[in-house]
Amino acid sequence: MVVFKCVTHSSSDLCKTAVSYKNKYKLIGNPRHNNLSIKIDNLTWSDSNRYFCRVEFSGDLHDKYESRTGIRLHLIAAPRIVNITIGSNQDRTFRAQCTAEGEPLPSLTWTGPLFSNATSVTSLNHQITKELHYLTHDGKYTCTAVNSHGRAEGAVYFYKFKAASSSLILILMFVALGVKVLVLLVILGIAVFWRAGMCRYLFAFIPFSAFNQTVN
The missing domain is CATH 2.60.40.10 (Immunoglobulins)
Known part of the structure; x- marks a missing residue:
């Protein structure tokens, strides 16, 4: 239940309320002109419901009015x-x-x-x-x-991923294996070439006198 207190000091004053319940319900209008309404902002699906209004007047003539059947709020x-x-x-x-x-x-x-x-x-x-x-x-x-x-x-x-056929998979496997074998052969060739080159280098720089002494 939401309760608002409206105060007017003259017939020209609008209904003034200092409360805006949850920044959603607001009381607007002028009761002296028989115009008083509840405004609902930021509507959601849960606001679809039946609402009842009860108005009470304070003062010398205390009176009250209430809608017994209410009004149905239907959102579209x-x-x-x-x-x-x-x-x-x-x-x-x-x-x-x-x-x-x-x-x-x-x-x-x-x-x-x-x-x-x-x-x-x-x-x-x-x-x-x-x-x-x-x-x-x-x-x-x-x-x-x-x-x-x-x-x-x-x-x-x-976009559905389409798996490759079995023959294509075998071809790719053999290609990958062949590349690995080729790389291994290249590495072995470089190693053999490097060792042969080092042997020739050492032999070329051994002094002849040292070689002759070793032979004698």
């Missing part, structure tokens, strides 16, 4: 795409899922590359979800939400 809204994703199933297949909200509840339509008609729809309160099963074709998938107050669209792109 154009569609809005809340979420659109692509996911995988346990059997390694792929699915697209689109969730939208609006009032009246919007209808959802998937468009895009060729696909099966396997879809499922679930709804809760002001939200509706449509799932597209077993995606098989690459491309852009568009979800369209429509109701009597407008339309909204969202899109996702699906």
